[in-house]
Amino acid sequence: MDTKLKHFPPKWADRFLEFYCAESKLEQIQGDAYEIFYLNLEERGLAYARFRFWIHVFSFFRWSNIKRTKTKYYHSNSTAMFKNYLKIGWRNLLKQKATTFISVFGLASAVGCCLVAYLFIANIWFKGMLQPNKNEIYQLTYTIDEEEGKVTYGTVAEPIAELLSNEFTQIKSQSRVKQGLPILIYQTESFYQRVNYVDPGFMDMFVYRMEYGYPQALTEPDQVILTFELSEKLFGDTHPVGQEISLVTDGEEKRYKVGGVMKKLNDMEIFNFDLLVNLESIELEKPQVSLKQSWDAEQWTFVQLEKGVNPAELQAGLASIKKRQNEINSENPYLSLDLIAYTDLVYQIGKIENGVRNFLGLGPQILLGAIGLFILILAVFNYINISILMASKRLKEIGVRKVIGSRRGQLIAQFLSENLIVCFFALFIGCLLAVFILLPGFNQVASKSLKLDLLHDPYIWMFLIGLMGFITLVSGLYPAVFVSGFKPVTILNGNQKLGSKSFMTSVLLTFQFTLAIISIVAGIAFLQTNYLNENRDWGYDNSDKIIVNVPDTKAYFTLKDQISAIASVKEVSGSENFIGNGAEEKEVTYQDQKYEVDYLEAEANYAEVLELRLISGRFLDSNLISDQTQSILVNERFMTDLGLSFPVEESIVLDSVNYQIVGVVKDFHMTFFQRPIVPMVIRSGSDSIYNYLTLQMSPGTALSAMDLVKKTWREAIPAGLFEGKLQADVFEREYSDVRGIQHIIIFAAVLAVILAAMGLFGLVSLNMNSRIKDFCVRKVFGAGTSDLTKKLFKRYLISWGIASILGGGLAFVIVTQFLDSFFAFHAGVGFIPIATGLMVLLLVIGLTVSSQIWKVVKANPANILKAE
Amino acid sequence: MKGYHLGELEELVLLTVGILDQEAYGVSVLEEIKNQTGRKVNISAIHTVLNRLEEKGFLDSQMGGATEERGGRRKRLFRISASGRSAITEIRTLRNKLYDQIPPLALDFSHGY
Structure with a gap:
């Protein structure tokens, strides 16, 4: 026995065994391994025993003995759990149809507004970004020293385009682009139309889906490709391909045949044009110009590089072209000739002179974005308030779930999954709302052609999914965390007080009122300004x-x-x-x-x-x-x-x-x-x-x-x-623009008020349901209508009061700034808009709360008190 | 009756557990097999077979009998279960039945010259 205690199995082998071996088998396996070790020790000596121990440890290293994560041992039932969550969520929604409607409607209109705002903003930022070759396209620019400092131009000298194909092998296709506004004559009608004069390579570089004809039509100098809108305007229902039109530039008329018609562009392209014309067709007419003159003529030049070519590889070649340019045109030497990625053009607005894009129009973007955000906040707050109150009806369920062993995380997951249902519906209805009501309306007032294009636009999916995630989390997280935090003992005891008097609810409500006030004030101030401007003296007699x-x-x-x-x-x-x-x-x-x-x-x-x-x-x-x-x-x-x-x-x-x-x-x-x-x-x-x-x-x-x-x-x-x-x-154009904005703002204001009112209604009615007994008891003891009214109104009036001060102040600052950015002449935010805003909101609050008080007044206390 | 499917080693281990009665665990089964048949089997193979037999329901097990050699660890003691017993009986009768059908050795040299 003594020898035994002196020697032990190899430590590392033992540790390894302990490391991999499953808990349930370790004792048995390790015990046997030890026993054999000591048997071997007695019979064959230490070295052999240690060696065998190693062998055994490795031989035990089998799948059935290895430690694994729990999932292997416990059957997972989370699908059943989620199914259960969804089912309970669904039932709860059906049970409370009115409040569900308020939540879904509110969120849906918010989604609709956000979608329109998104499409408008995305239309500006993602213009042309649906082009499949966008990552390979570059525009040539040059920088020169001018009085004001370095200036970058988006146009380059005309002959550079020709040099490019000699200099580089990495260029797949290239095109010059020149804009023009000639008169288009078809039969007896004539119009000014925006023309892009391009090389045939343009159609390889940029991909346009065709309604009629083929993109290659442009290889013929006497053929043009029209946009769908122009084709519809000119030819109506007749087949456009082969029709003859003529373009008049500087009094010279040239005849063309229609070679193709694009599908609707929906304003998603980076270039604004009504038709594409082969650039050669106007060059053929031109008399031969001197070398110097041709270097003076400038236009946009785009190149498409072969896949995987880094634009830096072209640096040396561009430098040599720059040198040639500077030899011919030595007064204004180029400092550099660069390639700007097509996808970066939008960020270069304002940095490139004569660029493809020179206008971002931040004002309307901010306006629409703000409206979308306002409505979204209103709807989300409605939802938060309502879902907290709704949860008060389910306190028992929460208590029971907790007692059975739900962890807090699981309860939060449950509430969020219910939330997901609401958000999904809201998103769906919001899309429908946007497509059928908001977008057509917006397109009309803003003369845009925005479209919800789910098939071709990957960004819209990202936006929708992101929005859904955002709404679900923002609207659902607080209620879920709040409600799941209660102690089961207090809930089941019936001691849990919830909702109606919650501080958070009041804060959210006040915030909603504030937003509503700001939007009403904005609407009314804008209306007032427009009214004044339409009747403003122009300083002269504009009639006759x-x-x-x-x-x-x-x-x-x-x-x-x-x-x-x-x-x-x-x-x-x-x-x-x-x-x-x-x-x-x-x-x-x-x-x-x-x-x-x-x-x-x-x-x-x-x-x-x-x-x-x-x-x-x-x-x-x-x-x-x-x-x-x-x-x-x-x-x-x-x-x-x-x-x-x-x-x-x-x-x-x-x-x-x-x-x-x-x-x-x-x-x-x-x-x-x-x-x-x-x-x-x-x-x-x-x-x-x-x-x-x-x-x-x-x-x-x-x-x-x-x-x-x-x-x-x-x-x-x-x-x-x-x-x-x-x-x-x-x-007239300015007036219609301003009227368009006016429509949008008033729409937003009305929607904001409706949402605030609906939220309030939901809140008051849920509150009332839980306190109706209280009121009935009061009634039985002789409380008059005015007492009850006072009691119920007080809270909302306080909210209104705070919102009035906050909203009035904020509205004054924000709306004044907004008007300043739009008009040099405006009515300002005076007494009328603010007072009207406050009164409208007060009226709405009054009506909403009164409708619920009416319920109490009409109620027979006997029936209600008997019920339990 | 579908019959019991037992591998050769499984059958051997099952019988050994039966022989050892109350004292069957990894090492003792290993030793017993070595003594009875002279066959050296790896301890991990014995474990695998024991566990498999237990999963099939032919063996029952319980923990017990810690010794100093084991570092105070308990053994997993195996006992043959009722279905295990019927399984070896079944196999045995089947073997015997098949054995009995082998014709007696006839020295008729029909296979050779």
Whole structure:
């Protein structure tokens, strides 16, 4: 026995055995192994025994003896558990139809709004990102040193495109892209249409699904590819392929055949065009130009690299092209010639001059995003409040589950899975809502063509799934954690107080009220501003005036004479631009001080024809030669900004010529109310040919004379595009934009109020259900309606009060900022919008709570108290 | 009757457990087999077979009988169960039946010349 105790089996083998061996078998196996070890020790000595022990440890290393995770031993029943969760969740939802409706409706409308906002924002950020080759496409840009510093241009010299294919083998396809706005003539109709002149490689690089014809149609220089929208506009139902159209650029007409029609683009492409034309077709016409000139002409150049080619590999080649460019064009040497990834173009907005994308329009994005977020928060809070109260009816279930052995995590999982059902429905209904109601409405007011494209857009799926996860977690986590935290003893004892008086509920409610107030105030303030702006004095008499364009300078005088001959035309005046269309900016010098001013060049009688209001001095006189060379008319703002008073002795320097101010007119709106009124100079130029003619008509004849004017115009300029309009309509586009925004904001405000009201309704009615006995007992003891009302109202009134202060203040700040960003002229957030907002909300609260009080008033206490 | 499916070693171990009566565990089965048949079997194979037989219901087991050699660990003592006993009986009768059917050795040299 002594020898035995001196020696032990090898330690490492023993540890290894303990490490791998299953708990249930370890004792038996280890015991036997030890026993054999000592047997061997006695018979054959230590070394042999140790060796055998190792052998045994390894031989026991078998699948059946190895430790494994529990799942192998315990049958998993989690599918059954989840099925059970879903079933119970489903039953609970059906049991509470009204509150389920509130939750689902609220979340669904939030999903709808978010979806529209997302599509709008994604449309801007992901424009063109559905192109399958997007990761291989690059645009060439160059950087040069200018006065302001380094400037990057999106266009490059024309011959570079040709050099590219000689220089590089890694380029799969390439295309120059040039934009144009020629007049398209089909039969007797003519339109301005946006054209992209491209190389045939364009159709290899960018993939467009075709409605008719083939993308290769563009390899023929006399064929064009139309967008579906244009094809529909031109040809209606007739088959478009093979139809003939012509394009007029700079007065030269060229005939084309339609080679194909794309499927609807839905505004998802990075380029804005109505038709694609082969670039060669306009080059063939061009006379041979000198080398230098051809290097001066610039356009966008896109290349598609072979798969897997790193753009850095092209650096050396680009540098050599840059060198050649700089040899020919040495005044403006390129600092560098770069490739910008197609997918990065959107982030380069503002950094690249003449880029493909130059406008991001953050304002509307923020507005829509904010609306989506507002509605989402309102709906989620509704849901949180309601689900906490709903859980109060299930306290017993929670208690029992806990007693049986549910862990807290499991209860949370249960509540979240119920939540998932609601969210799934909300998402589904929200999508339907978006597709059938919100998107068409939004597209109409915003003149967009957004579409929910589940088949071709992978991003939308990410968004929807992300949204669902987000809503589920945000709306479900708090109630689930809150409810699952109770002690089963207190629940089953009946001592658990819950919900109605919870602090969190009040906070959420107050927050909802605040949001509702902000949205009402925004809506009303916007409405008020619009009303004021639509009735705002434009600073001149805008009635009885017609503006026509003069695209053909040769026909200017004929047109002017013929139009003057129309009986109802009182006077005609030419101008470079017209009031309402924006003005040129110029710099004037007065007493060595420089000022930025708006500048309009027009015939001497323009101010009179427009009926601008003279404050002092006189209008320009066409009979005075001096008025054409040294007199200007300015607006009031000019005088105040420069600190002048009429008459002004000193002269104003404009284009290094001295001018005398002969008259001051009242401020007028040269541009829409989005822009403030700036100092303005009107000069009668020495030129006698202008871009526009303004016709002063006899009172009340403007509208009826329009047809006659158009006819006269057509006779004078047969190939042009008539763009005549009433002076009173010059802001029509801006007005419709603003009206669109107004619709959206009011819609959002109404929805916000409805959601807040519904949430409140759910809250009050659930509260009432649990406290109706309390009220009935009070009633029996003689409490009057006013007492009950006071008792019930108090809480909500406090919430309203806090929300009023918070919401009023926030609304003032936010909405003022919002209006400032939209208008230079607005009504501001005054007493009316805020007061109306508060009152509307109070009214809604009053109605909602009263409807529940009515229930108590009508209730017969005997019936209710008897019930238990 | 579907019959009992027992491998050769399984049958051997089952019989040995029967012989050892109350004292059957890994090492004793190993020793007994060695003494009775002269066959050396690996201890881990014995364990596997014992466990398998227990799963099949031919053996029962309980823990007990710690000794110093085992480092104070208990043995898993196996006992032949009722169905185990009927299994060996069944196998035995089957063997005997088959054996009895072998014709007596006839020296008729029909297979050779």
